[in-house]
Amino acid sequence: MEQNTKHEQIRIGAERALSPLYIIGQLPTEFVSELGRFGIMMGRVATELGAIFKRRDLFLRECERLGVDSLPLILLVGVFTGAVSGWQLHYQLEGYVPFDMIGPGIFKSIVLEMGPVLTGLVISGRVAASIAAELGTMRVTEQIDALESMAISSTRYLAVPRIAAMAGMMPILVIQVDFIALMGAWFVTNVFLGMTTVQFWGLVPAFFHTYDVFSGLLKSLFFGMSSAMIGCYVGFDTTGGAEGVGTATIKAFVWSSLTVLVLDFLVAMILF
DSSP states (O other), rough: HHHHHHHHHHHHHHHHOOOOOHHHHHHHHHHHHHHHHHHHHHHHHHHHHHGGTHHHHHHHIIIIIIGGGGHHHHHHHHHHHHHHHHOOOOHHHHSSSSGGGGGHHHHHHIIIIIHHHHHHHIIIIIIHHHHHHHHHHHHTHHHHHHHTTTOHIIIIIIIIHHHHHHHHHHHHHHHHHHHHHHHHHHHHHTSSSSSOHHHTTTHHHOOOHHHHHHHHHHHHHHEEEEHHHHHHHHTTTTTTTHHHHHHHHHHHHHHHHHHHHHHHHHHHHHHH
């Protein structure tokens, strides 16, 4: 009798799981639930932000680990982004506009869009996933529970330094990416496409606007904060041992990448 009841429960559960209406109703519920838990964690982070001034050593360590150590990868992405931009824009504009417009076009696209967004996506892959894996491992091995049992706030000790470090380091990283990308574009157009330095840089000052640089850096600030926040949230919410840590890593990367693209659109709508 008990075995028949168990089989019946399994059958009902399988039918419910495969029901389109059940799936359609479950997804919004899970999303709202996740959003609520994320909001609660962000509230805790906001109340603990003042602790960053007392534990500057943790903040500086995370700046080095998450920001400075990301620099080689970021610069490599930047130089090839600039090189591809210069080559393709030269091909697309050839015969339509003077070559003098290539430099300003590359400058605008890199400073406003490509520099911040590509840096944000790379940071999503490297930093958000790294934070999620690290905190997820601490969660499943009960190290976070041990901190809480000793009256040490895991949010203040683990989340706040990482979020503050990425908020501070992302604009710095984007400035360097913008510079190296412009240098890469100039090198390709000058060496391989026969453009002169005057042709590339001549009209850039005429199209330079401080607001463009500010907009790109503001985007990068939001990208860095969102990636670190999502990495921390997913790490704290990890369950299921080693398999759960792997799932959390993928989840952090996917959600932080999507958030970068959504924030890019929303911030662009507000700024422009």
